Amino acid sequence: MFEKLARKHLDFNLFEAEFIVTERANHASELAKRALADEIDLLVAVGGDGTINEIAKELLNSTIPLAIVPEGSGNGLARYLGISTDIAQAIKKINTFKTITIDSGLINGRAFFNVAGMGFDALISDRFAENITRGPVGYLKIVLGEISKYKAQTYKLNIDGNSLERKAFMISIANSPQYGNNAYIAPGASADDGILDVCIIKPFPLIQFPVMIYHLFSRTAHQSDYVEIIKGKQITIERPEKGPIHLDGEPVELSQKLTIEVLPSSLKVVC
Template identity: 55%
Template structure:
């Protein structure tokens, strides 16, 4: 028997509103312990997963597994990008956008079994003012929802829906200037999403044609729409047909700059951040290996 692969499970104990007290036992029951030697560490504050990931790169782990949601995946992916060390995912978030797109099972046991195969795909990494993202970054309505959701005591899809309704009641579209691969655009938009993968999570597809390994980002501009259209907009979102809506404009690009006329919150893989009103966005092709 060859040397066992050293793999680190990084567990966010509060993601998705689910307790993970029996998770370690589950891994020891399901993981192929002849092939893998697992270590476990819990996160205890914001950006802790990123710090753990950087240390894992220094210590030359064979793989690091994110046990959490899109925020945990973003932190670990940001640390592992361009290191050659693969990231595994046990989806435990409220949306699980990247995991759903890559076909990683939402069931814990099935997701751990997937690690046993140790097969991976290389995914692109978006950059926004030197921060990394792997799924979707954006500004406008969805970023305001992310900010509201971060302060919400209900996790999961229900909490997200509550936040969306709260924000919708008082949200106003904003003016933006965009430069996409050198071409200039001016738009009044409900929101702008820059998509590396097609969906936010929960099978809500904002950029149905997006791919995580085509070296291109999809800039999705959602124009102001009358409220009576909202059910139709939601239908498009969950029917993978947002690109067919009259109120959605999708422009592919690699070098993107967005200026908000009024400073607004930005989200990176669903986590609200303050990056100012001028955003420089790019892409690093095939920057991260993901076990799937």
């Protein structure tokens, strides 16, 4: 489907394109490394935030830009960048070859570009990765099945030298404002300000869950009594034990202590 549309809408007077379909997890990273070695001029990620992460992490601080054709279940980074979820329109955007430079984040040396998280957030990402029903419907089904069973944890944070302790339902680290599907966890976040938004979601009564969802989709999460957002550049988080976090929606097991930093102006993107 994508290759057919690309052959129709991509300007082949400007580009000589090679189309490769990934075959396994981390295959996109391998292909990106090969492309870097071959000194290609542009890499295009066709997929969701997880696919973008696989490719973009290999392009950190390089001169090679990344183009995005969003085909994921949430497409958070693409939506933030104003890239159309219409495949033909996203391909036409590539023809302009106009680039900007955005920040990225690192957690224990692992890169993310949209949003990372821990707690309930990471649990759901772990379950969602195994789920055959994609998109917001599949995600919501998992949330509803797990939310009443999940217990909040106590986290020790240090944000740019300021120490605090919070009991949290989940903590999201936002480079851009939204998870995806226009669910805004950090309405004031920007991917080009050299700062990350630490979004602490405090334990809330289950009856408040519809209100929390409303805040996400109305871009008012920062107005909730159960949400605290602190901006920072150098962050450490200590949690009760090691466990899953997610990087752009993809679950990964990391240690009890998390060291987080922003990498300003580290990725070139066509948009």
